[in-house]
Amino acid sequence: MTEFANRVEQVSISGIREVFEAASEDAINLGLGQPDFPTPAHARRGAIEAIESGHTDAYTSNKGTRSLREAISAKYDRDYDLEIDPEDVIATSGGSEALHLVLQAHVDPGEEVIFPDPGFVSYDALTEIADGTAKPVPLREDLTLDPATVEEAITDDTAVFVVNSPANPTGAVQSEADMREFARIADEHDVLCLSDEVYEHIVFEGAHHSPMEFAETDNVVVVSACSKTYSMTGWRLGWVAASNRRIERMLRVHQYGQACASAPAQYAAEAALTGPQEPVEEMVETFERRRDLVVDGLEDAGLEVPTPEGAFYAMPKVPEGWCDEVLDRGVVVVPGDAFGEHGEGYARLSYATGTEDLKEALEIIDDATRAVR
Numbered sequence: 001m002t003e004f005a006n007r008v009e010q011v012s013i014s015g016i017r018e019v020f021e022a023a024s025e026d027a028i029n030l031g032l033g034q035p036d037f038p039t040p041a042h043a044r045r046g047a048i049e050a051i052e053s054g055h056t057d058a059y060t061s062n063k064g065t066r067s068l069r070e071a072i073s074a075k076y077d078r079d080y081d082l083e084i085d086p087e088d089v090i091a092t093s094g095g096s097e098a099l100h101l102v103l104q105a106h107v108d109p110g111e112e113v114i115f116p117d118p119g120f121v122s123y124d125a126l127t128e129i130a131d132g133t134a135k136p137v138p139l140r141e142d143l144t145l146d147p148a149t150v151e152e153a154i155t156d157d158t159a160v161f162v163v164n165s166p167a168n169p170t171g172a173v174q175s176e177a178d179m180r181e182f183a184r185i186a187d188e189h190d191v192l193c194l195s196d197e198v199y200e201h202i203v204f205e206g207a208h209h210s211p212m213e214f215a216e217t218d219n220v221v222v223v224s225a226c227s228k229t230y231s232m233t234g235w236r237l238g239w240v241a242a243s244n245r246r247i248e249r250m251l252r253v254h255q256y257g258q259a260c261a262s263a264p265a266q267y268a269a270e271a272a273l274t275g276p277q278e279p280v281e282e283m284v285e286t287f288e289r290r291r292d293l294v295v296d297g298l299e300d301a302g303l304e305v306p307t308p309e310g311a312f313y314a315m316p317k318v319p320e321g322w323c324d325e326v327l328d329r330g331v332v333v334v335p336g337d338a339f340g341e342h343g344e345g346y347a348r349l350s351y352a353t354g355t356e357d358l359k360e361a362l363e364i365i366d367d368a369t370r371a372v373r
């Protein structure tokens, strides 16, 4: 009889979904991983016009339309002074598919993938699906990833290490010095650095840097997406940028698994990237105000929380029983151990929720914290 493949038996459905299922219908949801803003009108219009003119009825090139890849290339020039050939980009079905392509193309069975713990749930699962060996590593006290921790974890069997800044679930932003170190480690150890930059524009202090800016070899690949920056999670449009030889290998996985990213989404993404960026600035300003509100509220409740400098998450240290108490009182938060073993004793709160709901949730959290102390 046909049994299930080991690689899928190793993977379980994300712990985040379990929390959602346990929540009542009128709960305030601080569990969401997507911005609560509409997709900018000009991005929607890009798709509508492409559909109406019949441009979206056929497959695009496997890598995506040339004009989208030129827009992505121009974005890297504008944001980081990085020269990326449009031929060295694949448009994917969200950042998720891009992460999958990187691991499928670079990890042989048993090879190790180092990633942050707590970290985004896909790194572990996609490593298993690539038949790799997951090697989660703990974070610093401020919830950033120490390059020295990564360097110590590298062995002869390491294929990839993952850097994610700004980070899910912590909201932590790596410094430029750290990014330089990650680039050096990738170069010196000849190991691939997968830089997941899907939150690259949601930074409150300073600016995002990519290890790709500092690497001297082609050992850094960058994954990003329209999902968070333009509030386009439902459109499913991301990309991977890397050297041509790496892109050609990843294209083999993409071509047979996906053919091409959805054409309407590609046109929407091109319009988002080339059009006015004010909606992004307004969203980031709103997130920053909410970040301040949430950090103040958590500290007033007596919780210790590193100040998140990006994305839209906060990750306080919480006493035992806290997540259940908060959930019972009608606020959905995600227990830190859903993001890895070292997430235990923390909780992730998303502030992709309106201010009034956030204020109410913080009052409930204050009461719940008192109750479990």
Ligand SMILES: Cc1ncc(COP(=O)(O)O)c(C=O)c1O
Pocket (backbone or CB within 6 Å): 033, 093, 094, 095, 096, 097, 120, 164, 167, 168, 196, 198, 225, 226, 227, 228, 233, 237, 238
């Ligand atoms: C760190 C990180 N990387 C990648 C993704 C995947 O994003 P997408 O919706 O573009 O597939 C997410 C989504 O939550 C994320 O948090």
